[in-house]
Amino acid sequence: MRRSGILLHPTCLPGSPGVGDLGPAAHRWIEWLSTTGCGLWQILPLGPTGFADSPYQCFSAFAGNPYLISPQALVAGGLLAPSDLDGAPPASGRVDFAAVIPWKLGLLDRAWDRFRAGAGDLDAMAAFREREAAWLEDYTLFMAVKERHGGGAYTGWPEPIRTRRPEAVAAARHELAAEIDRHAFRQFLFSRQWQAVLDAAHDAGIAVIGDAPIFVAADSADAWANPGLFRIDGSGHPTAVAGVPPDYFSETGQLWGNPLYDWEEHARRGFDWWVARIGKLLEMHDIVRIDHFRAFADYWEIPAGAATAETGRWVLGPGMELFDALEQELGPDLPIIAEDLGELHDVVPALLEASGLPGMRLAQFSLWPEDDHPRDWPEHSVGYTGTHDNQTTVGWYDYLPRQAQHQVRLSMSSDGSDIAWDLIRLVWESPAEMVLAPLQDFLRLGDEARMNLPGTVGPHNWTWRIPEGALTGRLASAITHLNAATGRSHR
DSSP: OOEEEEEOOGGGOSSSSSSOOSSHHHHHHHHHHHTTTOOEEEOOOOSOBOGGGOTTSBSOSSSOOGGGSOHHHHHHTTSSOGGGGTTOOOOOSBOOHHHHHHHHHHHHHHHHHHIIIIISOHHHHHHHHHHTHHHHHHHHHHHHHHHHTTTOOGGGSOHHHHTTOHHHHHHHHHHTHHHHHHHHHHHHHHHHHHHHHHHHHHHTTOEEEEEEESSOOSSSHHHHHOGGGBSBOTTSOBSEEEEEOSOSSOTTOEEEEEEOBOHHHHHHTTTHHHHHHHHHHHHHOSEEEEETGGGGTEEEEEETTOSSTTSOEEEEOOTHHHHHHHHHHHOSSOOEEEOOOSSOOTHHHHHHHHHTOOEEEEHHHHHTTSOOOGGGSOSSEEEESOOTTSOOHHHHHHHSOHHHHHHHHHHHTOOSTTHHHHHHHHHHHSSOSEEEEEHHHHTTOOGGGOOOOTTOOOTTTTOBOOOTTOSOHHHHHHHHHHHHHTTOOOO
């Protein structure tokens, strides 16, 4: 079945104070998307963000981001009063995380006080905590201890709790019980609000595509609670870290700094952590894109302490052994998209073929500098104009040398006057079974609307928001006609 969709993270939604969230703005977005004929909505990871507000560096691979909880929905549910929203961060064209985070956490604490005082369903929260205990207990303790130590990385905690001595863990659970409850409450709220959004999408006939960063953050509940699963030393510091060698995005490569997996230990345990992780993601989404899928085949190992990603080596990953375990526990034909972009060794396409998963194609890369025209893409693939890591199509085209622009126009049979929509149409006309484009391309925006510049920590990364009034009926109608013309309407 030919399907199409739009890539947009909830933080980008308009109408909510400070940052897009899971409240009325998300439901309005779904209502608008349902009028376009698109049947897919792709988002970025939903985890609790840490360093530089990146959704790809989260404190947990299982938890939800409390900054996405909607204060407006809490007012509607009786956990906040309308006056509690006074003093909200001013409306802005970009997210100001520095202003949003303390304001929203203060609101969540007020909601917690009212919840405990009888305004909430304590039994429902207790059931949630029991159901999610496998990851929630470690996560809430991790966050409570982190707060107690000023928010610093767990590698700087006192040795007994850093290394999870049983007596230290038991003491922390007792001493920080109130803080642990507060973090559990935030996860309970997130779960409820996200489920309401997911239900609304399903009611509208829209499938949600989630995103799974292949690696976890060095400062995460995952690494702290499961040190044996990662290449880290007794102090919690990675002995080797993840990244990629010099590439299209960076002359010195990308030094991500995530701890690498101890794949032998994962295999010895039957990949139970991965089974739990993918299972959780498939509860929260209809389809999951695995970012940097190629690391399951081979990955770039960088020595700890290296200044750049230039120094490293390729090491073989777990390959089909992992996917066999996933299918055995979670069932066959898992709805997973493999992000297989970049320079690939033979082992990567071999793993993709063996797994049966669809890979990705990017029109920007296909038309320049590569020669992989969208009309030749395989049917069993997912096509994009670009992703959150790319320039917008307008920005990409404007940045190309004049000769490259000429070649691109010839390849697209375009005069270049409406390059974003011409590229979208080319992708939509391709054989790929699923196609998507960032909303920025539908809005014909330039690089001022770029979501992320890989390998950088900048003030504009992850902060773009939809301009007020941009989601018009006229735009929806244009997308509807495009879907109908290319046989991709989901209705």
